[in-house]
Amino acid sequence: MFQRLRSDIQCILARDPAARSRWEVVTCYPGLHALVMHRAAHWCWVRGLRWPGRFLSQVSRWLTGIEIHPGARIGDGVFIDHGMGVVIGETAEIGDGCTIYQGVTLGGTSLTRGAKRHPTLGRNVVVGAGAKVLGGFTVGDGAAIGSNAVVTKPVPAGATAVGIPARIIRADDQRDGAAFPAYGVTRADDPVSQALKGLVDSAASQEHQIAQLWQALERLGARRGDAAATSEEVTALRD
Template identity: 55%
Template sequence: MFDNIRHDISVAMERDPAARSRFEAFFAYPGIHALIFYRWAHWCWNSGFHTAGRILSHIGRVFTGIEIHPGAKIGKGVFIDHGMGVVIGETAEVGDNCTLYQGVTLGGTSLEKGKRHPTLEEGVIVGAGAKVLGPIVLGKGSRVGSNAVVVKPVPENTSVVGIPAKVVQPPESKKKDDFCAYGMPTDDIPDPIARSLEGMFDMVCGLRSRIEELEKEVAELETENSLLARAKKEAEDKKIPAGE
């Protein structure tokens, strides 16, 4: 237990530049307190004391504002920054070295028993207010931007944003060991919706230009046909003998 607490403090010092001392991290970081309550509650849950586990989990929620079901599985090196409003469901799995910010929900979308909450593999970062829903898997090193709603699996080392979440940074463009606060890359990445709208706008402009070209060609053909018809009529009039 004490080894886990020391490791949690080290993780907070590493990932939060606002942390000035280990003493401060231990006494003033609700994410660390929530994990302490979780480990007690999780031990009770696994030992068959389900009610005791839920009571400890509730006490932790009252003191920290972070709700972690005692049945959830949380790895080592997990950091919950700020933490208020974080909800982690019963069958959720959070891998080693993941980072969750305030308002994150790892929720279920079914009332059926069994696996109904998401699985976060190692090193996943979930930004503030994001919702990850259903028994989906977020691959190793993936990132979820703030306020995104994720309802489909996310490949490894991929960044997603939006509602519903869409890929904005493919795996090949991610730098290794590049921590990304709030799950948002620091690079100038395109908005997938704006990118789609820009593509549609370009297509409309191209179609408009083509229509104008076709209208011009049709007008020229009509002019040529009109001249040909006039010339033909004049030629026919010249063939008619005078006086008839």
């Protein structure tokens, strides 16, 4: 137990530059407190002590603002950063080394009892603030979920999911240089945003071309008007 606690503390120190000491992490990080209490609740749950497990999870929710069902399975080195508003459902599974930010929901979309209703996160997955991952599918190892994305389909390993509903970007070589993509940030734009930007640029180009055509027509009309006036002057002189 203490070895796992040391591992949790070390992963926070490695991923949060605001963490200054182990004592600060132990006393001031609600994500760590929630994980410790979840392990106790999960211990009760798997041994058939369902009510004590649920009660411990509720106490943890009151104290930390993080709601983890005692049936959820959470690996080693998981970091819940800030944590307020995080909800992790009963059949969710979180792999080693994952990072989850505030406001994340790992939720279910099925009402079938006993079914796999909540997502499975592979190893080293990053889920950005406010993201919703809904359903009993798998998010592959090393994937990133952008902040506020709504994911309802599997995410391949190493990919990034962004938008509502989420779209998949193969972003292994598009993340912003850092080995750890905080908040699921990537240099790659949402493909829908890129398409809209292309349409806006095309419309602006067409407007510019139309303006140039109008200017050319006005110059041509002025020249024709001058030519007509000159012809009338010559006719008048002959008369």
